[in-house]
Amino acid sequence: MYMTQTVDEIFEQICKIIAPFNKKNIPITKDSLFSVDLELDSLNVMDILSEIEDEFDITVPLNMLPDMETVGQFAETVKQLLSEQ
Amino acid sequence: MTFDLFEKFDPILNDYNSLPKGAGNPFTVSMEQVLSPTTAIINGRETILAGTNNYMGMTFNQECMDAAQEALLTLGTGTTGSRMLNGTYNSHKKLEDTLREFYDTKHAIVFSTGYQANLGIIATLAGPKDYVVIDADSHASIYDGCAMGNATVVRFKHNDAHNLDKKLARIRKNDPQAGILVVLEGVYSMLGDQAPLKELTRISKAHNAFVLVDEAHSIGVFGETGRGVAQEQGVEDQIDFIVGTFSKSVGTIGGYCVSNNPKFEVLRLVCRPYIFTASLPPSVVASATKALELIANSNLRAKLLSNSRRLNNGLSQAGFEMGTTGESPIAAIIIAEQNTAITFWGEMIKEGVYVNLALPPATPKKLNLMRCSLSAAHSLEQIDFMLEKFILVGTKLGLLQDMPKRVLA
Numbered sequence: 001m002y003m004t005q006t007v008d009e010i011f012e013q014i015c016k017i018i019a020p021f022n023k024k025n026i027p028i029t030k031d032s033l034f035s036v037d038l039e040l041d042s043l044n045v046m047d048i049l050s051e052i053e054d055e056f057d058i059t060v061p062l063n064m065l066p067d068m069e070t071v072g073q074f075a076e077t078v079k080q081l082l083s084e085q
Numbered sequence: 086m087t088f089d090l091f092e093k094f095d096p097i098l099n100d101y102n103s104l105p106k107g108a109g110n111p112f113t114v115s116m117e118q119v120l121s122p123t124t125a126i127i128n129g130r131e132t133i134l135a136g137t138n139n140y141m142g143m144t145f146n147q148e149c150m151d152a153a154q155e156a157l158l159t160l161g162t163g164t165t166g167s168r169m170l171n172g173t174y175n176s177h178k179k180l181e182d183t184l185r186e187f188y189d190t191k192h193a194i195v196f197s198t199g200y201q202a203n204l205g206i207i208a209t210l211a212g213p214k215d216y217v218v219i220d221a222d223s224h225a226s227i228y229d230g231c232a233m234g235n236a237t238v239v240r241f242k243h244n245d246a247h248n249l250d251k252k253l254a255r256i257r258k259n260d261p262q263a264g265i266l267v268v269l270e271g272v273y274s275m276l277g278d279q280a281p282l283k284e285l286t287r288i289s290k291a292h293n294a295f296v297l298v299d300e301a302h303s304i305g306v307f308g309e310t311g312r313g314v315a316q317e318q319g320v321e322d323q324i325d326f327i328v329g330t331f332s333k334s335v336g337t338i339g340g341y342c343v344s345n346n347p348k349f350e351v352l353r354l355v356c357r358p359y360i361f362t363a364s365l366p367p368s369v370v371a372s373a374t375k376a377l378e379l380i381a382n383s384n385l386r387a388k389l390l391s392n393s394r395r396l397n398n399g400l401s402q403a404g405f406e407m408g409t410t411g412e413s414p415i416a417a418i419i420i421a422e423q424n425t426a427i428t429f430w431g432e433m434i435k436e437g438v439y440v441n442l443a444l445p446p447a448t449p450k451k452l453n454l455m456r457c458s459l460s461a462a463h464s465l466e467q468i469d470f471m472l473e474k475f476i477l478v479g480t481k482l483g484l485l486q487d488m489p490k491r492v493l494a
Binding site for chain 2: 041042043046047049050053054057058059061062063085
């Protein structure tokens with residue numbers, strides 16, 4: 001059901017998943033860096049990744065994490081993985 | 086930009102530098118003398134060791150020490166070489182025979198550490214087109230094995246069978262022929278909880294995945310003959326690889342993997358952490374062999390678990406927030422504030438009790454823990470002494486304000 005979604009729509013969806021981790025309610029943009037801007041450590045990011053997998057019904061290998069520093073890069077990756085299905 | 090290779094560690098260094106200096110620093114303890122499996126001289130005073138993973142108290146077992154001494158005097162201090170070249174003595178083969186017998190498996194490979202066993206087995210088995218599926222709370226050696234290999238790594242929620250099923254189904258949907266290795270631990274070391282192996286292995290097998298169980302904290306502790314949680318839960322026939330360590334119940338150092346897979350021995354030719362390091366020294370091999378024989382026939386498991394229940398129950402009744410339940414040899418209390426946890430540790434060592442201060446990211450759910458690993462060698466008096474000091478320090482730091490008065494009295 002997410003196959004036809006745009007990157008923007010996926011980004012919005014991801015923001016909802018990040019919300020419970022974003023304890024200080026820092027505004028999220030596509031350029032937000034998980035580590036610096038959102039103050040999330042690698043374990044948080046792995047937990048978010050796991051929820052994204054379940055939400056979009058895709059496999060996002062942990063190996064891709066080093067290349068995903070921003071929320072926007074996450075959304076792009078999800079879009080890419082959805083289109084490969 | 087910076088040319089300084091160390092700059093990235095500045096935040097960690099700053100945290101470290103804010104720790105208490107001297108005797109109150111939890112990461113600079115050294116043992117001046119070790120008196121027994123459960124006591125040492127630290128900062129000039131006799132201290133009870135309550136966080137050593139020395140579950141069976143094997144480090145001072147007379148038979149193990151005799152075997153080690155004889156090997157030392159007859160075979161020398163080290164092998165100076167790889168298992169593949171000059172580093173395999175008859176005693177290494179005998180240790181592997183002992184492991185095969187202990188686990189009733191066809192194959193056994195000994196590594197120089199438990200860390201290398203996980204690193205080697207995971208990184209080697211799961212190649213570029215394969216998948217490794219790991220529990221979110223896996224030990225660092227499992228994460229590092231994943232990082233070293235070239236497989237696709239997927240993580241499922243801790244001990245959550247339903248979540249594992251979802252992750253595996255998704256992999257299978259896209260890649261029906263992929264090789265999949267599911268990695269589990271018998272006991273998770275920080276909170277001492279067991280994996281529900283029956284369910285997790287059933288799901289893994291339903292998706293045609295291989296299953297590896299790390300029994301590092303459960304060998305010697307669970308199962309009728311001390312093989313671990315797989316034996317305890319009656320699922321050994323569903324498990325393809327068991328990894329473990331000699332550095333806890335076995336009382337020395339080294340790692341191993343056992344399996345019935347007919348092609349298992351090929352790992353000796355392809356597993357880099359097995360090949361490109363020196364093999365275990367003969368004295369270590371001798372004491373590990375002896376300890377395995379003793380563990381299989383010992384009744385120390387009952388004593389160990391009763392010790393753990395005594396401390397867990399005592400801490401819980403005193404009003405501490407518990408991280409553990411007493412189902413394993415681990416007893417851990419949760420302390421909300423990290424600084425309080427550090428102070429707690431410092432007060433305990435002053436009172437003559439060494440426990441483990443466990444902080445995130447080494448802990449699940451970002452918990453700050455004061456963690457004890459019990460030993461069958463602890464006496465009831467030692468456990469009651471630990472408990473008394475926990476309550477003393479907990480009261481001093483205001484962690485027990487809501488506790489019932491009768492426990493204080």
